Amino acid sequence: MSLFEILRSAFRGVTANKLRSILTLLGVMIGVASVILLLAVGNGSSQEIRDAISGLGTNTLTVRATSTGGGPQQETTTAGSSEKVITLDVAEQLDAADLGHVAAVVPQVTTSLTVSTTDASETSVSIIGTTADYFDVGTSDVASGDAFTSADVLTSAKVVVIGQTLATTLFPQSSALGESINVDGSPYTVVGILATQSSTGISDTNSVVIAPISRVQKSFTGFGAVSTLTIEATDSESVDAASAEIKIMLNQLLGQTEDTESYTITNQSSLLETQQASADSFTVLLGAVAAISLLVGGIGVTNVMLVTVTERTREIGIRKALGATRGAILGQFLAEAATLTLLGGLLGVVAALIGANFEINGTQPVVLDYSIPLALGVSVAIGVFFGVYPAGRAAAMRPIQALRAI
Numbered sequence: 202m203s204l205f206e207i208l209r210s211a212f213r214g215v216t217a218n219k220l221r222s223i224l225t226l227l228g229v230m231i232g233v234a235s236v237i238l239l240l241a242v243g244n245g246s247s248q249e250i251r252d253a254i255s256g257l258g259t260n261t262l263t264v265r266a267t268s269t270g271g272g273p274q275q276e277t278t279t280a281g282s283s284e285k286v287i288t289l290d291v292a293e294q295l296d297a298a299d300l301g302h303v304a305a306v307v308p309q310v311t312t313s314l315t316v317s318t319t320d321a322s323e324t325s326v327s328i329i330g331t332t333a334d335y336f337d338v339g340t341s342d343v344a345s346g347d348a349f350t351s352a353d354v355l356t357s358a359k360v361v362v363i364g365q366t367l368a369t370t371l372f373p374q375s376s377a378l379g380e381s382i383n384v385d386g387s388p389y390t391v392v393g394i395l396a397t398q399s400s401t402g403i404s405d406t407n408s409v410v411i412a413p414i415s416r417v418q419k420s421f422t423g424f425g426a427v428s429t430l431t432i433e434a435t436d437s438e439s440v441d442a443a444s445a446e447i448k449i450m451l452n453q454l455l456g457q458t459e460d461t462e463s464y465t466i467t468n469q470s471s472l473l474e475t476q477q478a479s480a481d482s483f484t485v486l487l488g489a490v491a492a493i494s495l496l497v498g499g500i501g502v503t504n505v506m507l508v509t510v511t512e513r514t515r516e517i518g519i520r521k522a523l524g525a526t527r528g529a530i531l532g533q534f535l536a537e538a539a540t541l542t543l544l545g546g547l548l549g550v551v552a553a554l555i556g557a558n559f560e561i562n563g564t565q566p567v568v569l570d571y572s573i574p575l576a577l578g579v580s581v582a583i584g585v586f587f588g589v590y591p592a593g594r595a596a597a598m599r600p601i602q603a604l605r606a607i
Contacts, residue, residue, distance in 0.1 A: 230549040232545075233545065233550060233577070234550075236488060236491040236492060236495055236549075236576045238561070246483070247481075260436055263431055265429050287464060289415075292427060292430055304433040304434060306432055307339070308427040312417070313326065321371045328421065330411075338433045343362060359388065361384070362392060362393035362412075363410050364408050378394065379392075384412075385421065498580075499542070535585055535589065538587065539581055549580070
């Protein structure tokens with residue numbers, strides 16, 4: 202029996218019971234589409250985070266305290282020992298040190314407060330206190346209006362730059378520029394509105410208030426430790442040198458050694474490496490979950506093929522009585538199983554490519570190049586694997602037993 206005859210016979214077998222075949226195709230299609238789409242969601246999420254980290258610049262460092270103090274004092278006491286923390290004064294000394302590979306030092310303090318107008322209110326809004334250099338070093342670009350200035354920081358001016366989402370929420374019918382908003386009950390003037398930024402975390406980066414650090418400390422956080430320092434190196438080649446200079450200078454200012462450092466310094470390369478490892482694990486997990494649905498579809502193929510073998514016992518007996526070999530019978534039913542899963546896989550690919558055009562839970566899926574042939578190959582392999590038993594059962598029938606069973 203030629204390959205063409207086997208395939209033609211398999212196609213006739215698949216189309217003999219259209220509803221049953223369609224339901225089986227649907228199971229395989231869902232499995233294949235799930236694998237491709239979930240891998241695409243994991244890849245899309247990873248790419249968004251990677252772009253956000255890369256957008257911070259290849260020449261920036263972030264200094265975060267691993268132990269912090271509170272209140273207005275510069276030192277905290279624990280069990281009789283004193284420990285200096287990174288404060289605004291420390292940041293200013295770092296900036297004034299004129300380190301060779303450091304272009305700017307930008308301190309930040311953060312808190313969450315209620316922001317309101319006479320017509321609207323938003324709770325738990327991220328409040329960032331920083332300097333005017335924040336808008337030059339970071340990724341927060343002012344789309345309309347202006348950023349606050351160094352003079353505003355010196356005078357602790359009550360001016361703010363807000364995100365696009367917050368501006369729309371508080372002033373749905375008009376522009377927020379020049380308007381007054383209340384931050385925890387205190388009035389502030391909106392001097393600028395940020396350009397829209399992509400949100401990759403739990404909090405919305407477009408719902409934020411940025412104000413002079415002196416004003417935020419005076420009104421809300423106190424003059425204790427700052428949250429982070431963003432360090433801009435002179436260029437991307439000087440990041441490691443800038444990190445070494447900052448470490449030496451910070452240890453001198455804080456009276457610490459490498460063994461007692463109360464801060465960590467990270468750059469975008471280390472963040473990207475950590476993110477990539479987490480993203481790979483996340484994508485593998487999503488793929489494993491989706492593979493379960495593909496496995497269920499394969500079990501459905503087994504069930505359908507067993508029913509088909511039972512229904513076509515007479516046909517098998519007649520064909521074997523006319524000289525059909527065991528291999529021909531085995532090939533026919535394996536071809537039917539493979540045809541079912543191949544058609545289901547192709548439909549699943551089409552469904553996944555259509556679904557990838559839409560955002561899923563706020564993430565734009567990015568289809569991995571290898572996921573389509575992988576999902577198709579696995580679907581066909583599953584069809585063959587789960588079709589072996591029904592096909593073997595059909596091929597093992599003796600003609601006289603098959604004819605007697607009718």
